[in-house]
Amino acid sequence: MSTPFIEVKNLSKHFPIKGGFFSRQIASVKAVSDVSLKIQKGETLGLVGESGCGKSTLGRCIIRLIDVSAGQILLEGKDITQTKGEELRALRRKMQIIFQDPYSSLNPRMTVGKIIEEPLIIHKIGNSANDRRNRVKELIETVGLRKESIDRYPHEFSGGQRQRIGIARSLAVEPELIVCDEPVSALDVSIQAQVINLLMDLQQKLGLTYLFIAHDLKVVEHISNRVAVMYLGKVVELADADELYKNPRHPYTQALLSAIPVPKVGGHKMKRIILQGDVPSPVNPPSGCYFNPRCPIMSDECKTTDPILKNLGSNHEARCLKV
Template identity: 60%
Template sequence: MSALAATDATAPQPLLSVRDLTKAFPIRGGLLKREIGSVRAVDGVNFEIGPSETFGLVGESGCGKSTTGRCVLRLIEPSSGELRFEGKDVMSLSGDRLRALRRDIQIIFQDPYASLNPRMTVGAIIGEALTIHGLATSRPQYEARIVHLLETVGLQADHMTRYPHEFSGGQRQRIGIARALAVEPKLIICDEPVSALDVSIQAQVINLLEDLQQRFGIAYLFVAHDLSVVEHISRRVAVMYLGRIVETAASRQLYSTPKHPYTEALLSAVPIPDPSVKRKRIRLKGEVPSPINPPSGCHFHSRCPLAKDICSTEVPKLKESAPGHLVACHFR
């Protein structure tokens, strides 16, 4: 049994299983725009998400976490790897079968200003999915469903006739959540859903997502760079660096006893509200390498305080260092 598999034989099958997922974007140059290289944005990513679970995916900007989320939904086509949703091979789906899958997997986008069509009313934005998937057979049923969704996310019935520019950022993100809920999905990919919002509004949206999970049993792939937000909402967390997952563990375990040097450095930078609490700040040397030409071996070795010769030549495997705690490091 692989390290990613559940250790308990009676554990439920994963809702989503991702194996060796890669995505390379071509770099083109010259007069003929030939491919002269590639950016390996996602480089052999593996994880599983169980029913009604929140799985956090964190890392610096440009590490590949949002690309991973969009590859799962196939908004971006993966270069290689395996995606399974409820045991079905997602990579083999096309046409109507892929559209049917998207009823089960939805996405909440990062920018609540750019993700809503300014020419459509809120009712039309939310109701579009109902029309596409044939979930409302009459106009009264269609409108009643939209009103119910608006009220579910804390908005009012008369908001359905308004346009996105009439709402605040937090209200727009609630509209995006209502749109994702419209088709009763089993998994929602939350692509940094609160990073564009004020801190007080962030808390309201996170609490709403948790309430919806308890009410409807939805699973979340929660993509974010804010470690404190991920700690609050996630049951398990994976840390990404330059396209690879370097550590995965239960949220409480990862935050209390991080194993990978990169995770330790990230956590040391999280502000602590209590000034009496002292914590050593880990400062990494150098800059994040270019994803166009990442370091050989372990991508983190050029900045790692533990690096030895082996780190520049061999890619560390994601292995279990403690029950349920996986780390990709030669020395941990």
């Protein structure tokens, strides 16, 4: 197989908790631990999990918005884990992000034109102000807004339209990878569908690679080629989207899939597995398998042994002793 576009090797990110006398580090939040995955060029990797499972942290580590604690990130085979300064800035042209909240991720005092132009100025794209303005107009049309929007302010737009502005801004520097961090979860259903369609069209047109982070499994299934399920900072299952939804192997994935309310009355339904309790705190994760306190098929072994990601064939991996 060719070199993956992005390869993550044993990545961990721990946030220190300071306290006590002299603000010493007293503990750490293990937001991401020992995650390895690959994203091929032009594909969409979905990343799902509940709040606090580390999916956003992982996304931000990959595009180097935050520094990693351990592990490696390879971009087209080149190690970018320690890249700094001017070099890192050049890297940013390749990797962009779309944020969850279209209300707080746009500066209310800048016009749409200025918002989208800013990355062009930073990366010195376009020769003149006129050049840039034309490019901005082009981008606005690419995401399905009207050209006249260029001189309006974010508050004049609806949530879905603001998300389109955010998408236009991330496209401005012609990136190859876009991390979509819950891009549709703040939107109404009918608007969600419009934005998902837009993202899929753009991918086809521009050959983009997506890391699509969401807690909505239905949306992820729709847009992704491959899906990684995270629980408490670890990837517990990784497979092709079709395979994962048809044949989930990890008990957490099974419970997660069965918990989704299906908009269908009558007919065949998946048997619901209701998990007991809450997600444990990542400051003090349980011993052995992190999922063992909530697992319906837990045995004594699970309390002591931390399973590794096992290859089950046909690109399917799961982190469970019982598979």
